[in-house]
Amino acid sequence: MSYTISRIIQNESFQEVDKRAREALANHGFGVLTEIDVKATMKKKLDKDMPEYLILGACNPAMAWEAIGIEPRVGAMLPCNVILREVSEGVEVSAIDPVVSMSAIDNDELKQVAGKVRDSLSEVVQAI
Template sequence: MPYTFDRLFAGADFADIDTRTRAALAANGFGVLTEIDVAATMKKKLDVDLAPYVILGACNPAMAHAAIGMEPRVGAMLPCNVILRQTDAGVEVSAIDPVASMTAIHNDALKGVAAQVRDLLQKAVDAA
């Protein structure tokens, strides 16, 4: 089962796709709670050069609140990660599929919330 859905922007500028992705997330009710610049971290910690690679920790507060109400420990799986990475073909945006990640939790009520979050994340990736 795929655990992300992805979109490739051929020949695109990384900074432009970063801006567009953040705007699309916001338009779909997500805030960016965390940001990890993986390339900068690898350079600093390991002196390894990586192409641009950023992890955005996106959260839709209403959906997170509903999920926590159904399953208090679900916070261990939040926020929803969205990655932006430079590839030879362009900039790829990938978002976690919450339905796939929630299969580890045996709570049927949570599946409906996960599906709603997946739809919103898919819209954001498509809109970027």
Template sequence: MAYTIDRTFSGASFDEIVERTRSALSDNGFGVLTEIDVSATMKKKIDKDVPPYLILGACNPNMAYQAIGIEPKIGAMLPCNVIVRKTGGDDVTVSAVDPVASMQAIENEKLHSVAGDVRSMLETVVKAI
């Protein structure tokens, strides 16, 4: 089973796709709680060069509230990560976590329903970029 929802863009700049991703997240009820510049971190911590790679920790407060109410320890798996990365040539790929895949280890049908709703929302986000 795939664990991400992916879309690749050719000919657009990395920064443009980052902005389009932020906008699509916002337009679909997600806020960005965390941001990790993987490229800068790898350079700083281990002096390694990595092509542009950004992790956006996205959260839809209503869905997070539902999930925490159903499964209080689910916070260990939140927020929903969305990555934007340079994938070669002039390609930039956006990958959003598939909440259904990441929640498989949790035996709670109510949570699986919420995960399915969030997956649909993230699929909409990725299509809207």
């Protein structure tokens, strides 16, 4: 079972895919709360080189509000991470599948919210 919703974008620069990802997230009600430049961090902390790799911590406030209202500790699993990484074929975009990540919580109402978030993130990934 895959734990991400992914696709590879070819013939686009990493910077262009990053721009398009942020636009697609915003168009679907997500804001970027956190950003981790993994490539820069690994270089700084370990002096290791790696391809471009960016983690965007995305949050849809309305859906987060709903999830927290159902299960207050679900915040430990938020925000929804979206990664952009340079691969030989282009730029891979991967979003966490919230249905899979929330499967550890035995709450059917929360699973319904996770399904709505998964649908939105699938639309985001396809829109990039």
